[in-house]
Amino acid sequence: MRHADVVVIGGGPAGLAAAIAARQGADRSVLVIERDVKLDGILNQCIHNGFGLITFNEELTGPEYAARFEQRAREAGVDFLLDSMVLDISNDRVVTCVSAGHGLVQVQAGAVVLAMGCRERPRGALNIPGFRPAGVYTAGTAQRLVNIEGLMPGREVVILGSGDIGLIMARRMTLEGAHVACVAELMPFSGGLKRNIVQCLDDFQIPLLLSHTVTRVEGEKRVEAVWVSEVDEHLRPIPGTEVRYPCDTLLLSVGLLPENELSRQAGVELSRVTRGPVVNESLETSVPGIFACGNVLHVHDLVDYVSQEAAVAGAHAAAFADAQAAGRELAAAHEVPVEAAGGIRYTVPQSIDPARMPDRLTVRFRVGGVYEHRAVCVYLDGERILRRKRDILVPGQMEQVDLRREDLLAHGTLDKITLTLEEA
Amino acid sequence: MTEEKRRLTCIRCPRGCALEVTLVDGVVATVTGNSCRRGDVYARAEVTNPTRVVTSSVPVAGSATAHMVSVKTAGDVPKGAVFSVMEALRDVTVQAPVRIGDVALANVAGTGVDVVATRNA
Ligand SMILES: Cc1cc2nc3c(=O)[nH]c(=O)nc-3n(C[C@H](O)[C@H](O)[C@H](O)COP(=O)(O)OP(=O)(O)OC[C@H]3O[C@@H](n4cnc5c(N)ncnc54)[C@H](O)[C@@H]3O)c2cc1C
Ligand code: SF4
Numbered sequence: 297m298r299h300a301d302v303v304v305i306g307g308g309p310a311g312l313a314a315a316i317a318a319r320q321g322a323d324r325s326v327l328v329i330e331r332d333v334k335l336d337g338i339l340n341q342c343i344h345n346g347f348g349l350i351t352f353n354e355e356l357t358g359p360e361y362a363a364r365f366e367q368r369a370r371e372a373g374v375d376f377l378l379d380s381m382v383l384d385i386s387n388d389r390v391v392t393c394v395s396a397g398h399g400l401v402q403v404q405a406g407a408v409v410l411a412m413g414c415r416e417r418p419r420g421a422l423n424i425p426g427f428r429p430a431g432v433y434t435a436g437t438a439q440r441l442v443n444i445e446g447l448m449p450g451r452e453v454v455i456l457g458s459g460d461i462g463l464i465m466a467r468r469m470t471l472e473g474a475h476v477a478c479v480a481e482l483m484p485f486s487g488g489l490k491r492n493i494v495q496c497l498d499d500f501q502i503p504l505l506l507s508h509t510v511t512r513v514e515g516e517k518r519v520e521a522v523w524v525s526e527v528d529e530h531l532r533p534i535p536g537t538e539v540r541y542p543c544d545t546l547l548l549s550v551g552l553l554p555e556n557e558l559s560r561q562a563g564v565e566l567s568r569v570t571r572g573p574v575v576n577e578s579l580e581t582s583v584p585g586i587f588a589c590g591n592v593l594h595v596h597d598l599v600d601y602v603s604q605e606a607a608v609a610g611a612h613a614a615a616f617a618d619a620q621a622a623g624r625e626l627a628a629a630h631e632v633p634v635e636a637a638g639g640i641r642y643t644v645p646q647s648i649d650p651a652r653m654p655d656r657l658t659v660r661f662r663v664g665g666v667y668e669h670r671a672v673c674v675y676l677d678g679e680r681i682l683r684r685k686r687d688i689l690v691p692g693q694m695e696q697v698d699l700r701r702e703d704l705l706a707h708g709t710l711d712k713i714t715l716t717l718e719e720a
Numbered sequence: 721m722t723e724e725k726r727r728l729t730c731i732r733c734p735r736g737c738a739l740e741v742t743l744v745d746g747v748v749a750t751v752t753g754n755s756c757r758r759g760d761v762y763a764r765a766e767v768t769n770p771t772r773v774v775t776s777s778v779p780v781a782g783s784a785t786a787h788m789v790s791v792k793t794a795g796d797v798p799k800g801a802v803f804s805v806m807e808a809l810r811d812v813t814v815q816a817p818v819r820i821g822d823v824a825l826a827n828v829a830g831t832g833v834d835v836v837a838t839r840n841a
Contacts, residue, residue, distance in 0.1 A: 333785075334785065340839075343775050343776070343777055343790035343791075343792075343838065344775045345773050345775055345792060346734065349733045349734070355732075355733075355773070356838075357775055357790060357792055357838040359790050359820075359838050359839035360820060360838045360839070363820055363839065363840065442777070443777045443788065443790065444777075444786075444787070444788055445787060445788070446777065446779055446787050446788045471774070471776065471802070471803075471806050472776075472806070473806075489734050489736060490729050490736035491729060491730070491731040491732075491733075491734060491736045493729075494728075494729045494731050494736075495731045495772070499772070499799070597734065598734055693734075
């Protein structure tokens with residue numbers, strides 16, 4: 297059996313940044329296993345600009361951002377196994393993959409980093425009655441067709457869901473000569489970034505219909521029309537509001553799901569909210585030595601944060617692998633749960649050991665609705681240690697707060713850390 | 721003297737600051753709401769001469785790894801020229817090998833801006 301100190305599963309931006317970090321400081325063997333024939337993950341098809349402002353202080357396209365990390369990873373001496381799909385991770389960290397070139401390969405890993413990204417919520421998950429005609433695509437599939445294959449899925453388009461991929465594709469299809477009739481969004485707010493609404497919809501006078509949904513798809517072989525209705529406050533279609541849009545294409549941009557079949561098989565505990573692994577301050581899952589980062593952990597809107605988060609996971613995986621190799625036991629953790637309250641849907645990490653956390657620990661979170669003039673507050677048991685005013689918080693945008701180790705240590709025994717929103 | 725206020729969302733980074741531009745007799749007097757200098761520059765341009773970066777992809781011939789190569793305008797072009805840029809790119813095919821930054825089409829649609837590759841193929 298092959299051995300690697302750190303095995304990273306997935307060669308997208310998360311996997312690359314984790315691998316680079318795992319190579320720092322010592323000469324460890326780091327292997328990235330990627331099922332595609334090329335690295336860079338979803339960024340290959342994200343040809344629009346808007347990546348890397350935080351990391352590189354310039355606005356790059358997805359492929360350019362990825363190319364820089366790919367080059368760094370190669371320079372850092374990371375090994376790659378491409379065209380190789382990981383099928384299983386055992387709880388003693390034997391990674392099994394099937395490789396186009398090498399058949400079945402097993403690797404004993406000192407530590408594992410999960411970086412498998414996410415996939416789009418498929419249309420089966422939606423309750424649209426009617427036939428299943430051709431012409432219905434997820435927005436990401438359309439993005440791959442147009443940008444990678446050079447194929448146009450259709451000419452007259454309706455988009456359901458205002459996630460960023462849907463917004464980006466509304467512009468992309470318009471630029472390629474299609475007509476986008478509207479973007480219908482079930483919720484009273486968009487799930488996408490404000491800047492994408494401005495530059496992808498407003499620039500091209502594409503209407504965004506909030507509190508609307510698709511109630512019917514017409515056409516047997518190919519989509520012929522899509523019916524869009526307004527919904528009430530319980531998200532139920534309002535009778536009599538239905539409007540028919542003749543079209544040949546319906547794009548779905550209704551959310552992303554972390555890709556965690558492998559994690560589940562490995563016995564990793566998953567969060568019902570994020571659908572990703574539950575992790576501690578080191579981004580370690582419930583299985584010792586298995587770490588997670590990027591979209592497999594929770595869905596990110598900004599790749600810069602993916603890279604930052606992944607570097608943390610990679611560094612901790614390396615430390616775990618070093619301890620394994622030296623036969624050292626890592627100090628037992630005393631995890632304090634982090635509770636999300638008052639409109640905050642989840643936090644990552646979900647628990648923190650004050651003794652093991654770095655001097656500053658970034659806690660990322662998302663809110664469940666639109667909140668104006670609030671303060672993000674952090675409590676240690678009953679004591680408030682942080683209060684940050686925010687003009688507006690929206691579900692489409694990941695938020696973060698930094699916790700200081702000294703604050704947690706100063707508190708003494710600690711049962712619970714609470715993140716909550718309060719009136720500002 | 722006529723004063724006019726315009727509200728914009730800055731698109732220069734994902735923060736999407738809400739900007740307010742005050743124009744006095746059609747000339748920008750103040751910009752507020754921006755969290756950094758890029759927002760100020762964006763707001764002034766947006767109310768006088770709005771510009772955009774255009775990204776697209778074009779076919780590549782002779783590459784073993786790709787059918788298409790992604791491209792972008794190397795700088796901003798006038799917003800009004802976006803569709804002319806797309807029109808000009810319609811007949812462009814690039815020849816492999818292509819490196820990031822290689823010019824796919826010089827001075828696209830007379831804007832003075834080059835279209836460059838954003839991936840290797
Ligand atoms: C359409 C779209 C538009 C976006 N726009 C922006 C933007 O404008 N600005 C921005 O900053 N961010 C943007 N993002 C977000 C950012 O690109 C993502 O958050 C980031 O790419 C996630 O990185 P990742 O490495 O976690 O996942 P991915 O990029 O999805 O990589 C996961 C990799 O794992 C591989 N893999 C999965 N399962 C296995 C397995 N079993 N075995 C082997 N390999 C496996 C996959 O093939 C893939 O290569 C966008 C995302 C999308 C989808
Ligand atoms: S003003 Fe600065 S911080 Fe605000 S959106 Fe624009 S570029 Fe980003």
